[in-house]
Amino acid sequence: MNQPSRRDFLKTTLLTGFALAVQPVAASTIQTDSTGLTTESIRIGEMPAYLAKPANASGALPTVIVIQEIFGVHEHIQDICRRLAKQGYLAIAPELYYRQGDPRQISDINTLIKELVMKVPDAQVMSDLDATAQWAAAHGGDQQRLAVTGFCWGGRITWLYAAHNPNVKASAAWYGRLTGDTNANFPRNPIDIASQLKSPVLGLYGGKDQGISQESVAQMLAALKRQRQPFNLMVYEDAAHGFNADYRPSYHAAAAQDGWKTMLAWFKQYGV
Template sequence: MKIDTRRDFLKISLASGFALAVQPVAASTIQTDSEGLLAGEIRIGDMPGYRAQPAGTSAALPTVIVIQEIFGVHEHIQDLCRRLAKQGYLAIAPELYYRQGDPRTYTDTNELVKNLVSQVPDAQVMSDLDQVAQWAASHGGDANRLAVTGFCWGGRITWLYAAHNPKLKAGVAWYGRLIGQASANTPKQPIDVARELKAPVLGLYAGQDKGISLDSVEQMKAALKQQRQPFGMSVYESATHGFNADYRPSYHEAAARDAWESMLKWFRQFGV
């Protein structure tokens, strides 16, 4: 599915529910309510997104941009925003594929990656994330307390955005790819920008990840030591890729809980 016109952009809406490619969902799926929150779909220009924040507050809120997995801003990503809002954050998850198509309508993961995800340019994503940060600052967010976190595809983007935005205070990358072949849409990988970080980043990885080798994690750690920003790299030895995805068989409860607390501590440590 390709989206080519402004009129088509506006057709994508973030309905509740899970992407077709990940159904049926696991019994371990966590559902966070929206009690005490302002939560729901927003529009940032043409870009759809999901926003959750504490309701009834006039103070500027610390902001976390939540970057989607390959499956888009489906129910799991929306739930993560609500979890962050319960911790006092303005959490925003933009649908970063909206120009290229709707990832939630694909039933096959390989087709999703080939026909949609691989068509999304990094430069476009960086620009869209800048737009999200600007929107947040004018809609109740504190521009001086901005963080980013991302999962899988979004984990890779987290590293890139930490090298892109000098206003970012902290980032947390969940099992995002670190090395790989350059292409027109993805000219650089996280290891290529490791010395250019403008904010401290914590990387959360899995010892049993079949797609992200521990060797690549060690290579990234070596590269990070050549720059001045604080960083962290945690490896959960018994976990697999997607260990925070509670709606999938990959979910590893102990690793997910520890990593989530580590993320919150990382944000607090650097003033977000």
């Protein structure tokens, strides 16, 4: 059987895999195959999720919860799950907006943020991530080896969840907002919970990020130095926001590759 060309892959994902708000999809998009993996769409109660894990694995697997960007669990986030599964992890990405709507059906980012993202409360997300961790532990995951990683919107959530769930052994937050306005849905920012972290967190940021200032990164660094958990806050000076998003023009290959390698080493260092 002929393998699909990159052009065919991009054509398909433009129609089905990515949020309408992030078209066109860049030619740098990485496609990780499912050879040697079990991949499937599942439900955790009513919540849809994407699962990838090594096929025919024996014993409980180290687990990584992958927290979506603002664009949802699209093809890139699913690919992240497959990359982690290739490393021996059970990787699971829950659809954390499912009660409010489907981001892949929204055609512009301003509408996406106003009509969907801003309506998803942090408390709901924490509860759904707890349910995800419990589901994974009951379906082949090792509850003693649990890690979390998230990107953009999910990067902020990763920080919050590291202060919420004491069962998480290590986390990696990719360019998640650290400071900003609060409201009833978003009562705290990562800087507000820096002293409450329950496990080691790796933060990965871009020096040219137009949305996350270096001043806020410095403020977070100072706050982290006053708490006991191990941490590492890395800044890639030439990278912008979304530098790991290989399907977008923001992709910075050197920063993305180094960040990925650093994340995997961070997980291993803390037993995941």
